[in-house]
Amino acid sequence: MIRIGFYGHDDDMAAWRRTLATRLPAFEISRLLEPAGQECDVALVWAPPPGALSDCPNLRGIIMQGQGVDHMMHDTTVPRDLPLVRLVDPDMASALSQWALLCALDFWRDGDHYRTAQAEKRWDPRPQRPAAGGRVGILGVGAIGGVIASRFAALGFAVRGYARSPKSIDGIEMFVGADQLNAFAEDLQIVVSVLPLTPDTTGIIDAGFLNRVTPGAFVINGGRGPQIIDDDLLAALDSGHVGGAALDVFATEPLPQTHRYWTHPNVRVWPHVAAQTNAETAADQVAAAIDSIMAGRRPKNQVDWARGY
Missing domain, CATH: 3.40.50.720 (NAD(P)-binding Rossmann-like Domain)
Incomplete structure (x- = not known):
């Protein structure tokens, strides 16, 4: 069972649950800040609160729900040895x-x-x-x-x-x-x-x-x-x-x-709406990234922590 910790709008979590259902083996997706979410293998997030990922003992990788990764770069509590994946949809x-x-x-x-x-x-x-x-x-x-x-x-x-x-x-x-x-x-x-x-x-x-x-x-x-x-x-x-x-x-x-x-x-x-994440079109990439992370392979679009992108 793959455990995904999600941070974002509840409607978005439902969309990701639906679109990933046909692309991944058995998984569960929970709110990152709840106890089940803290046990996640993979975090699927956008701008979680600083420190939120430091309390996830099983965390193996982080996938952003967008192309920007500056939120992660500014959070010094995020382990830098974890793969960080940006969404390129x-x-x-x-x-x-x-x-x-x-x-x-x-x-x-x-x-x-x-x-x-x-x-x-x-x-x-x-x-x-x-x-x-x-x-x-x-x-x-x-x-x-x-x-x-x-x-x-x-x-x-x-x-x-x-x-x-x-x-x-x-x-x-x-x-x-x-x-x-x-x-x-x-x-x-x-x-x-x-x-x-x-x-x-x-x-x-x-x-x-x-x-x-x-x-x-x-x-x-x-x-x-x-x-x-x-x-x-x-x-x-x-x-x-x-x-x-x-x-x-x-x-x-x-x-x-x-x-x-x-x-x-x-x-x-404009209120940061120029390009909003679409779970339908991005699900293949997210599922492939989760599969790579769980298998210990380098996921596509992995960010270089030192360069910042």
Whole structure:
């Protein structure tokens, strides 16, 4: 009997129980924080409380219900000798790319302007931006960012990709490492971040970065909140150098009600919904990871604890 400790919404636990039932041998799934859950062999979690996994004596591996693993990295009580698996689900890549394109195209075609004009009953056309050649930069071109970059390119944008190590994607101009970050940012009109959160990516979108983008540029963050220096982005928005931002992730979630992002006229706040986990499409990967962990094999998409992703 495989014992799975679950941390997340009860509805999600029911979905995982149903989807894994046809993919695993006998198993039981229990809430991680209850006594049965603490006896788990595998933890299937999203952002459990710090220390929750240190009281699981039988724990053999941890599987995240999403691609981000920063919650685990920040919890120093989690044993670093355990395999940690991130979820790399093509459905999530498609969902996040749809969200990024939605935000970018709404900006590119002046959606905010025309919604305001309609509310005020004004017939107020603006000159159209070019249908091809707009400069888009994707920070992070892994499993998700690579899909986003290719879909922007298919729409006629001139796309740059930024990565930690060399990559090759058809039709994408690549920039690698911190030495090329300034060149990557130069004159961008749309910035999309889907980077993992690591010491190297924390604060990567700061005043220096923002000063290099084209005046009036648009910033989209679907990676992690701490990658943006909030005060620097707000200053750039206030000055008009950055024309707007669509933000799905924040340094503190839920976003505090006193935060200026809520009321800034050029910020669109999304409550971390750009790409939500789908148990139906991710079940094969989770079941394969559980099977590998229980057999003592290295699971696919295992995270390097030292690198942070």
